[in-house]
Amino acid sequence: ISTVAMNESISIIGAGLAGSALSVLLSNHGFSNINVYEKRPRETDQTLPQNRARSINLALSDRGIKTLKAAGVIDEIEKIAIPMKGRMIHSIDSKTNFQPYSSNSDKHLLSVSRQLLNEKMRDYAERKSGDRIKFHYDVSCRDVNFRDNSFTLVNNETKESKRITTNTLVGSDGAFSAVRQAMTRQDRQEYSQSFLEHGYKELCIPAGPNGTFLLERECLHIWPRGAYMMIALPNIDGSFTCTLFFPFEGETNSFAALNSREKVDNFFKTIFPDAYAVMPTLLDDFDANPTSSLVTVKTYPWSVGSKAVLIGDAAHAIVPFYGQGMNAAFEDVLDLYQCIIEESKGSVEFSNEAFTAAYRRYQINRKKNSDAIAEMAVENFIEMRDKVADEMFVFKKKVEHLLEEKFQLRYISRYELISFSTTPYSEAQRIGLINQQILSELVKEANFDINKIDLTKADNLIKQLLGK
Numbered sequence: 097i098s099t100v101a102m103n104e105s106i107s108i109i110g111a112g113l114a115g116s117a118l119s120v121l122l123s124n125h126g127f128s129n130i131n132v133y134e135k136r137p138r139e140t141d142q143t144l145p146q147n148r149a150r151s152i153n154l155a156l157s158d159r160g161i162k163t164l165k166a167a168g169v170i171d172e173i174e175k176i177a178i179p180m181k182g183r184m185i186h187s188i189d190s191k192t193n194f195q196p197y198s199s200n201s202d203k204h205l206l207s208v209s210r211q212l213l214n215e216k217m218r219d220y221a222e223r224k225s226g227d228r229i230k231f232h233y234d235v236s237c238r239d240v241n242f243r244d245n246s247f248t249l250v251n252n253e254t255k256e257s258k259r260i261t262t263n264t265l266v267g268s269d270g271a272f273s274a275v276r277q278a279m280t281r282q283d284r285q286e287y288s289q290s291f292l293e294h295g296y297k298e299l300c301i302p303a304g305p306n307g308t309f310l311l312e313r314e315c316l317h318i319w320p321r322g323a324y325m326m327i328a329l330p331n332i333d334g335s336f337t338c339t340l341f342f343p344f345e346g347e348t349n350s351f352a353a354l355n356s357r358e359k360v361d362n363f364f365k366t367i368f369p370d371a372y373a374v375m376p377t378l379l380d381d382f383d384a385n386p387t388s389s390l391v392t393v394k395t396y397p398w399s400v401g402s403k404a405v406l407i408g409d410a411a412h413a414i415v416p417f418y419g420q421g422m423n424a425a426f427e428d429v430l431d432l433y434q435c436i437i438e439e440s441k442g443s444v445e446f447s448n449e450a451f452t453a454a455y456r457r458y459q460i461n462r463k464k465n466s467d468a469i470a471e472m473a474v475e476n477f478i479e480m481r482d483k484v485a486d487e488m489f490v491f492k493k494k495v496e497h498l499l500e501e502k503f504q505l506r507y508i509s510r511y512e513l514i515s516f517s518t519t520p521y522s523e524a525q526r527i528g529l530i531n532q533q534i535l536s537e538l539v540k541e542a543n544f545d546i547n548k549i550d551l552t553k554a555d556n557l558i559k560q561l562l563g564k
């Protein structure tokens with residue numbers, strides 16, 4: 097280790113979605129001497145053939161959009177996104193059924209490439225910040241020490257290390273965060289991680305001739321199959337990124353069981369026939385792409401005085417079934433930023449007092465909400481893989497849309513509160529439980545006939561239980 101000590105003001109570990117967004121907001125506000133350290137090389141996605149073939153996309157919703165607006169980058173992001181207005185459910189006999197997200201057809205999610213989103217934000221930060229932010233690529237943070245607030249930075253190519261001291265360290269280094277790992281050695285630091293028995297693999301439906309879309313373009317496609325499912329989100333080049341969520345283990349219907357190209361081929365041909373027909377590179381993709389795990393991480397506190405704070409997946413990795421991990425990470429960013437500027441009272445210098453107060457306020461604001469979305473994300477896994485094909489579930493959704501239409505602003509579905517509003521997640525969870533009570537009451541005597549839903553009873557239940 098070379099012991100060249102460098103003194104820095106704000107060191108951000110991880111130039112992923114959360115880290116880049118925070119650097120943009122802080123520098124736009126006038127903070128300087130911000131250094132962002134990223135483990136991956138700058139041009140990873142263009143230069144390595146294994147990355148070139150893969151395009152991972154994410155569903156961006158209102159919460160994330162709010163932060164991107166505050167950062168001034170939303171116009172650029174909208175140009176590289178595709179609106180998704182609902183779910184297209186594909187059954188095993190290749191029939192499709194479109195379920196709009198909302199009774200209001202203007203509401204949609206945005207499908208956006210993780211790589212492009214990240215690049216746009218970093219480009220914007222570099223362009224707009226002058227020398228207030230510096231990005232460093234291909235360097236890994238290790239051995240964080242909160243006594244003197246220092247960390248080791250390893251250059252991944254040369255393997256050279258240096259020790260850096262900093263005023264404050266932001267851990268935006270994802271689900272397996274090195275900053276969080278150091279925090280877990282602090283006294284009374286709570287920590288848990290749990291894995292689903294399912295993993296995931298990304299696959300591809302390429303564009304048709306002249307960049308045409310081979311499935312309906314403006315939808316999130318789902319192939320629910322009980323114990324597992326596949327989804328697909330559109331990309332701007334006409335392709336779709338598919339993700340198979342599938343058990344790791346098991347004698348049949350598991351990654352372990354699909355142990356030959358022939359078995360993979362037969363499985364897709366039988367289980368996802370309409371997708372299979374448009375997946376010419378399926379077998380090669382299945383071999384080449386990794387099988388990854390799905391983790392929920394909880395920890396608390398999220399800060400060490402004014403010395404360090406966690407944001408995004410580093411603070412709360414969640415499973416992806418509400419499409420909210422990035423959105424929650426962006427919400428963290430905006431909340432933390434607002435706490436910092438309020439506590440700093442106009443100053444753009446680091447202050448122990450202001451940053452301690454800001455970090456404390458932020459973690460109290462956000463912890464209950466990240467716990468709520470973590471729980472709802474696991475529940476939504478069951479909903480997406482299993483219930484979207486269930487008759488009662490589908491009927492309740494219809495009734496829900498009827499209530500949203502008839503009782504606008506009084507009855508709002510949990511999905512809508514999460515994806516199309518910035519209502520705190522914990523509040524959305526509370527309202528969602530009441531909504532379920534109302535729906536269960538209303539469907540009792542309707543016998544799957546939407547015309548038999550008693551709207552007077554609905555009106556009373558909404559008044560009584562939701563107080564609206």
Ligand code: FAD
Pocket residue numbers: 109110111112113114115133134135136153154155156235236237238268269270271272273274296339407408409410416418419420421422423424425
């Ligand atoms: P990351 O994006 O993971 O960024 C962390 C960065 O830190 C990375 O660039 C990494 O290279 C770097 N890093 C890590 N360790 C170090 C180190 N020691 N030193 C330096 N740098 C380091 N969310 C949604 O909102 N919508 C979706 O549709 C959605 N779909 C998903 C689908 C799947 C299959 C998965 C797995 C997740 C999905 N998510 C989705 C969640 C979303 O990807 C994450 O919540 C989001 O990426 C979190 O952002 P982050 O900046 O906290 O972490």
